[in-house]
Amino acid sequence: MTSVAVLGTGIMGAPMARNLLKSGLRVTVWNRTRAKAEPLAADGAVVAGSPAEAVEGADVIVTMLSDGDTVRAAMTAAAPGLRSGQVWAQMSTVGVDAVAGLAALAAEQGLTFADAPVQGTKAPAEQGKLIILAAGPSAARKVLEPVFDAVGQRTLWLGEDGAEGTGSKLKMASVSYAISLTAVVAESLALAKGLGMDPDLVRQVISGGPLDNAYFQAKSKAIMEGDFTPSFTVSNAEKDTRLIVEAGESAGVRLDVVAAAGERFRRAEAQGHGDEDMAATYFASFDKG
Numbered sequence: 001m002t003s004v005a006v007l008g009t010g011i012m013g014a015p016m017a018r019n020l021l022k023s024g025l026r027v028t029v030w031n032r033t034r035a036k037a038e039p040l041a042a043d044g045a046v047v048a049g050s051p052a053e054a055v056e057g058a059d060v061i062v063t064m065l066s067d068g069d070t071v072r073a074a075m076t077a078a079a080p081g082l083r084s085g086q087v088w089a090q091m092s093t094v095g096v097d098a099v100a101g102l103a104a105l106a107a108e109q110g111l112t113f114a115d116a117p118v119q120g121t122k123a124p125a126e127q128g129k130l131i132i133l134a135a136g137p138s139a140a141r142k143v144l145e146p147v148f149d150a151v152g153q154r155t156l157w158l159g160e161d162g163a164e165g166t167g168s169k170l171k172m173a174s175v176s177y178a179i180s181l182t183a184v185v186a187e188s189l190a191l192a193k194g195l196g197m198d199p200d201l202v203r204q205v206i207s208g209g210p211l212d213n214a215y216f217q218a219k220s221k222a223i224m225e226g227d228f229t230p231s232f233t234v235s236n237a238e239k240d241t242r243l244i245v246e247a248g249e250s251a252g253v254r255l256d257v258v259a260a261a262g263e264r265f266r267r268a269e270a271q272g273h274g275d276e277d278m279a280a281t282y283f284a285s286f287d288k289g
Contacts, residue, residue, distance in 0.1 A: 004025050004060045005029075005048075006020070007030050007051055007065065008063060008065040009031040009040060010065075011230060012118070013062075014040060016125055018126075021044045028046040028053075030049075051075070051077040052078050060147050061075075061078070063075065064092055067094060068092075068094035086111050087112045090102055093117050095168060095244075095247060099163065099164075099168050104163070112136070114134055114135065114136030114140055115166065116134040118130040118131065119175065122230070131153065132156065133171050135160070137160050172247040179240060179258060180258050182279060183257075203220050223279050228280045233276065233278060234265050238262060242262060245259050264284040
């Protein structure tokens with residue numbers, strides 16, 4: 001039976017850990033704020049008091065944390081519990097530039113490194129329907145197969161060198177679409193309101209037509225109902241826009257739309273909406289938020 005250490009049990013990490021447990025894997029969890037990890041004990045997880053305690057004896061280590069610096073700090077703290085040969089699936093969104101440093105840290109500890117960010121938010125994580133964008137050595141794939149099967153509906157293997165950040169590169173391109181689309185939906189509804197129209201009329205125009213999609217329906221519904229329960233927060237979206245723009249700049253690609261979306265998320269965050277769902281970028285259209 002594969003044993004898995006999950007470092008990070010927030011919006012994404014907690015449901016991923018539950019799905020690992022449902023698949024019959026042994027799971028140890030750690031979170032900087034222990035209270036966020038403790039509910040997983042009822043599902044059968046062992047709650048560790050430190051990263052080092054969590055990774056000790058694990059076959060696979062999954063990191064699902066907020067950014068590259070946090071991942072590095074957690075894995076550095078885990079060092080006393082690490083052993084050569086463990087497989088580290090780095091599944092957080094850390095951007096392209098951070099991957100090489102994390103891969104080097106893995107090599108220093110004798111770990112097999114897979115760059116494997118996920119596409120999807122809270123609901124797909126709960127349903128075990130994430131898309132895993134993975135790059136790593138073929139030797140690690142058999143070990144990771146039960147882990148990825150438990151949390152995702154499919155895995156795209158993109159190469160054997162995780163240090164190249166191939167998974168993170170694809171994540172930047174794909175999440176750019178989702179984040180930019182969120183801003184577009186929010187602006188459309190905000191413009192209708194600003195012009196004195198019922199924003200729901202925008203939904204009526206688009207619903208059932210060639211521009212309709214499940215994402216438009218979900219985000220417009222959240223805005224219309226004022227339900228900003230987070231599946232992916234404004235603050236995380238803002239962080240990702242910065243990583244995406246940095247990736248574009250390093251590749252000589254101008255990303256005007258996602259850069260503008262980032263400005264909206266920063267305004268929404270300044271208005272106090274940072275912990276709400278990224279659909280709350282809607283408020284950035286109005287001076288009073």
